[in-house]
Each structure stands twice: as structure tokens, then as C-alpha cells.
Amino acid sequence: MIPFFDGHNDLLLKMTLGRMTAEEVRDGHKAGQIDLPRAQHGGLGGGFFALFVPTPGAAGMDMAAMRRDSYDLPLPDPVDHATALREVRKGIDHFDRLAELGVITPCTTAAEVEDAIHGPTLAAVLHMEGAEAIGPDFAELDELYARGLRSLGPVWSRPTAYGHGVPFRYPSTSDIGPGLTEAGKDLIRESNRRRIMVDLSHLNMAGLKDVAALSDAPLVATHSNAHAVTPSARCLTDDELRIIADTDGMVGINFGTCFLRPDGKFITECPVDHLLRHLDHLLGIMGEDGVGFGSDFDGALVPDWMQDVSGLSVLSEALVTHAIGEALLEKLLYRNWLRVQRATWGA
Numbered sequence: 202m203i204p205f206f207d208g209h210n211d212l213l214l215k216m217t218l219g220r221m222t223a224e225e226v227r228d229g230h231k232a233g234q235i236d237l238p239r240a241q242h243g244g245l246g247g248g249f250f251a252l253f254v255p256t257p258g259a260a261g262m263d264m265a266a267m268r269r270d271s272y273d274l275p276l277p278d279p280v281d282h283a284t285a286l287r288e289v290r291k292g293i294d295h296f297d298r299l300a301e302l303g304v305i306t307p308c309t310t311a312a313e314v315e316d317a318i319h320g321p322t323l324a325a326v327l328h329m330e331g332a333e334a335i336g337p338d339f340a341e342l343d344e345l346y347a348r349g350l351r352s353l354g355p356v357w358s359r360p361t362a363y364g365h366g367v368p369f370r371y372p373s374t375s376d377i378g379p380g381l382t383e384a385g386k387d388l389i390r391e392s393n394r395r396r397i398m399v400d401l402s403h404l405n406m407a408g409l410k411d412v413a414a415l416s417d418a419p420l421v422a423t424h425s426n427a428h429a430v431t432p433s434a435r436c437l438t439d440d441e442l443r444i445i446a447d448t449d450g451m452v453g454i455n456f457g458t459c460f461l462r463p464d465g466k467f468i469t470e471c472p473v474d475h476l477l478r479h480l481d482h483l484l485g486i487m488g489e490d491g492v493g494f495g496s497d498f499d500g501a502l503v504p505d506w507m508q509d510v511s512g513l514s515v516l517s518e519a520l521v522t523h524a525i526g527e528a529l530l531e532k533l534l535y536r537n538w539l540r541v542q543r544a545t546w547g548a
């Protein structure tokens with residue numbers, strides 16, 4: 202079976218929220234979309250494991266609103282630095298525990314990913330979605346790097362000291378609000394200097410263009426889809442895709458149904474054709490080396506035919522049926538991620 206490398210999952214968030222333990226992830230559970238037995242069944246070889254800090258006291262996403270014909274969800278308030286750092290450290294503790302139990306193999310180089318992806322544990326790269334845990338002197342960037350962080354997004358959808366994300370708005374482009382702050386531009390430079398990958402998913406259009414002007418690494422959107430198919434603020438317009446393609450970057454297709462369904466509705470009914478339309482559109486602009494997947498497992502509703510990580514095997518079958526040949530299938534499932542990791546991290 203060709204292994205699948207995933208651009209984004211929120212398992213660590215679910216663990217930090219107390220939904221499941223590392224032992225349950227190892228042995229199997231029903232509380233979320235990822236555990237080791239189901240991962241092995243679906244062919245998951247590894248992925249980016251996201252650290253994410255929910256806004257304290259804020260209600261979860263308004264799913265009822267996202268079933269309407271159009272919606273514009275208010276963003277939760279910013280998270281303060283101390284809270285974010287505390288929660289991020291807890292997330293890394295869970296990551297370390299998963300490693301101790303043999304669920305994951307922490308990876309900080311492309312060579313390590315390539316080794317581990319074919320083995321019995323999951324090749325796991327530590328990612329941070331929203332940079333609130335990093336203070337103005339960037340000292341935490343060194344701490345987090347030492348603990349394995351190799352990828353970060355300056356923002357989740359709410360604003361940070363570094364930039365502005367897009368709200369969950371449909372229909373809309375990502376052309377909402379100003380670009381990176383001066384601190385945000387420094388964060389890109391500091392990340393480049395340490396060869397930490399910068400993730401564009403959740404950034405608004407001005408922020409994406411600021412990163413493009415500054416960064417010396419291939420541009421990456423780990424879990425974002427095509428605006429031409431689903432006109433959501435979180436999806437990438439053709440212009441944004443071309444900016445990423447010009448750097449030999451890549452885009453990971455998000456399985457969240459609100460980003461797959463052309464009508465933006467967040468319901469599980471979502472024929473595989475919707476995903477294939479995104480794939481074909483992205484391949485048309487990004488080329489065969491510029492597309493992969495970023496599931497958003499444990500952070501989104503995924504299609505009914507997929508259910509959870511075990512459904513990755515159904516996806517692979519659908520890609521073969523869609524006349525994707527073996528060489529391209531390998532690129533889409535993991536080789537493109539390896540290519541961009543090698544180009545960014547230098548090993």
C-alpha cells in the first residue's frame with residue numbers, strides 16, 4: 202500500500218481537551234477520527250500534527266450557521282500569549298507521550314519522514330496553527346524548535362500579533378483585512394532563518410502576499426482548497442494558487458466538507474466528485490508536483506464515505522478510478538510533501 206502523508210490533523214487538540222488519552226490513540230477509541238488501528242487500516246503513514254489553542258470560554262464553531270446558503274461567523278477573541286504558551290506546551294507533552302507509546306515517530310527532517318512513513322508508527326512532524334505562543338523576542342521559537350517544531354502558521358482564523366486570518370465566510374474571497382504586521386514579517390524571517398516551514402492556510406490574501414514577498418522557502422498551504430470550486434474565504438483563488446505555484450510550493454486538499462462542497466455547507470453528505478473537482482482544478486494550476494492532502498481530521502466534518510482516517514483507503518481507490526496513475530498517486534499521497542520538506546528543511 203502506498204503510504205499517505207497528511208498535511209494537517211488536530212489530534213493533539215482533542216487530546217489537550219481531554220477527549221482521549223495517548224493509550225486510547227494507541228489501542229483505538231470512538232471519540233475522534235484518528236487512532237493507530239484505524240490509521241493503519243487506512244494507510245496513514247504520517248503527517249503534520251497541529252498544536253492549536255482554542256479561545257478560552259468561547260463556544261465551538263456554529264455548525265448550524267454553516268448549513269445555511271451563506272454565512273459569516275464572527276471570530277473568537279484573540280488568545281493571550283501566556284495562555285497560548287501553556288496550552289502549546291501541553292500539546293507537545295501529548296506528542297511526546299504518543300512517541301513514548303510507539304504511536305508516532307517524531308520527525309524533524311525529510312529523511313526521517315521518509316524512513317518512518319513506511320514503518321509501523323506514524324511519521325509525525327510538529328506544526329503550530331497560530332503563533333500566539335511566540336512572544337515578541339521570538340525566544341519561544343527556539344524552545345519550540347528544540348522540542349521538534351518544524352512548521353507554523355502565523356494565524357489561525359482569529360487575529361494575532363503577527364497577522365490576520367480569514368473568518369469562516371461563504372461566499373467570499375480571502376481579500377479581507379490588512380496583511381502581516383511588522384512583527385509578522387519578522388516572524389517569517391525568523392522562521393526562514395531556522396528553516397521552519399510557514400503555512401499559509403487561514404491567512405488572508407494580503408498576508409499571503411506578504412509571506413510570498415518575504416519567504417525564501419517554497420510556499421505551502423497545508424489544508425486549503427480551490428476557491429474556483431468552493432467560493433469560501435478559506436479557499437485559495439487562482440491568483441493565490443499561481444503565487445504558490447511560482448515558488449514550487451504546494452497545497453494540501455482539506456477534507457472538511459464546507460471546503461469541498463461547492464455550496465459551502467458543513468454537512469457530511471459530500472460525494473467524492475466534489476473532492477475530485479478540487480483535485481483536477483489544483484492540478485491544472487499547481488501541476489503534478491504541487492498537490493497533496495491535508496485532511497483536517499479531528500478538526501472538521503469529513504465526507505460520509507470517508508468517515509475517519511480508515512477511509513483514506515476509499516480515497517485511494519477513488520483516485521485510481523479517476524485514472525490517476527501510479528506515479529502521480531505516489532506524488533499526491535506523500536512524495537510531494539517530502540519534496541517540499543526537503544526543499545524547506547534542507548535534509
Ligand code: ZN
Pocket residue numbers: 330402403424500
Ligand atoms: Zn486549520
